Amino acid sequence: MSKLMSPIALRGLTLRNRTVVAPMCQYSAVDGFANDWHMVHLGRFGIGGFGLVILEATGILPEARISYGDLGLWKDEHIAPLGRIVDFLHSQGAAAGIQLAHAGRKASTPVSWRGAADLATDEQRHAAGYEHWLPVAPSAESHDPANADYQVPAKLDAEGIARVIDGFVAAARRADQAGFDTVEIHAAHGYLLNQFLSPLANHRTDAYGGSRENRMRLVLEVTEAVRAVWPEHKPLLVRLSVSDNAEGGWSVEDSVALALELKARGVDAIDCSSGGLAQGRIQSAPSYQVHFAHAVKSGANIPTMAVGVLGDFAAAETILENGEADFIALARGALADPNWPLHANTALGGDHSIWPVQTRRVADYDRMIAAARV
Numbered sequence: 001m002s003k004l005m006s007p008i009a010l011r012g013l014t015l016r017n018r019t020v021v022a023p024m025c026q027y028s029a030v031d032g033f034a035n036d037w038h039m040v041h042l043g044r045f046g047i048g049g050f051g052l053v054i055l056e057a058t059g060i061l062p063e064a065r066i067s068y069g070d071l072g073l074w075k076d077e078h079i080a081p082l083g084r085i086v087d088f089l090h091s092q093g094a095a096a097g098i099q100l101a102h103a104g105r106k107a108s109t110p111v112s113w114r115g116a117a118d119l120a121t122d123e124q125r126h127a128a129g130y131e132h133w134l135p136v137a138p139s140a141e142s143h144d145p146a147n148a149d150y151q152v153p154a155k156l157d158a159e160g161i162a163r164v165i166d167g168f169v170a171a172a173r174r175a176d177q178a179g180f181d182t183v184e185i186h187a188a189h190g191y192l193l194n195q196f197l198s199p200l201a202n203h204r205t206d207a208y209g210g211s212r213e214n215r216m217r218l219v220l221e222v223t224e225a226v227r228a229v230w231p232e233h234k235p236l237l238v239r240l241s242v243s244d245n246a247e248g249g250w251s252v253e254d255s256v257a258l259a260l261e262l263k264a265r266g267v268d269a270i271d272c273s274s275g276g277l278a279q280g281r282i283q284s285a286p287s288y289q290v291h292f293a294h295a296v297k298s299g300a301n302i303p304t305m306a307v308g309v310l311g312d313f314a315a316a317e318t319i320l321e322n323g324e325a326d327f328i329a330l331a332r333g334a335l336a337d338p339n340w341p342l343h344a345n346t347a348l349g350g351d352h353s354i355w356p357v358q359t360r361r362v363a364d365y366d367r368m369i370a371a372a373r374v
């Protein structure tokens, strides 16, 4: 069996293989609620053989959402529709994860496919769940002053920071009640926790700003508080922008130091992405972020997830064989081919036996149709 398709355990969770659907915002919720779109979009990855499906950046508080269309876990009513998705993924043999997120100063931005004309009437705004609010951040500085989609946020005070930590904790409890096997704390892509980490976004002079130790404080406090309520047998993941990809920004070396601290606080794997600040730009290309996963894995001796244009089956297998990462996560590649693990299995020498029973009979149907023709 290929390494890609062989099982792997994190704490009490054994994944059927090492393929992961990376979190992908759908901007299709109203008031944070999952609906049929989310069920079908995510369910097909369970049918398609992925080991772990991580649900999109999910607002831990209403103001934590990137847009009014994000999923949420800030109230108990959000649990049941998410639980249906978890149950379906489990029925297909996939594990279910959810990314717990706070967008910080990148909150309250438009949904790209809805223009002013689509939100012109009260009726349209109501149907879309349109909301607009003032974001919060470590410092009162816009993510990108040249882009009117981003507001100048309010600087978080001590009470606001406590609200963030409490929000992560309450959302983690609800994720457990919904049946999720793992949660991923979103500390990447220029969102709130990344904003605290990065010297380019954090200009505080209190205990949460200045030195690297201070800038790491919030993510470590969130992690400790979440780990304290997240069941012992369930793994905890953190997604990092391993580098801001920007001069004077958060670096790979910083991430290795942080990963060691996260590991000491019970984090089981680091999902290694990069970028997200307006100053940082990187061109995506096959395997372009694998070196980040490798650096964190070897520097902090912790399992890592590689992500970023990893759709080539042989390349994915080689990354695992070389010990550069422990998991292969796909976002765009999963959208393009929700059956990617099934196809990878065949390409890497496996057979059709892992296809869902309802689809495994494709060969029989082919024969029947061929027979009917003659």
Ligand SMILES: Cc1cc2nc3c(=O)[nH]c(=O)nc-3n(C[C@H](O)[C@H](O)[C@H](O)COP(=O)(O)O)c2cc1C
Binding pocket: 022, 023, 024, 025, 026, 056, 057, 099, 186, 188, 189, 239, 273, 284, 307, 308, 309, 310, 329, 330, 331, 332, 333, 334
């Ligand atoms: C439609 C879409 C939505 C995304 N939403 C999220 C998200 O909610 N959280 C996150 O951390 N990354 C998000 N990303 C980034 C992906 O998880 C992934 O890191 C990135 O797309 C690179 O992987 P890929 O080359 O396989 O697409 C999103 C990407 C896409 C394409």
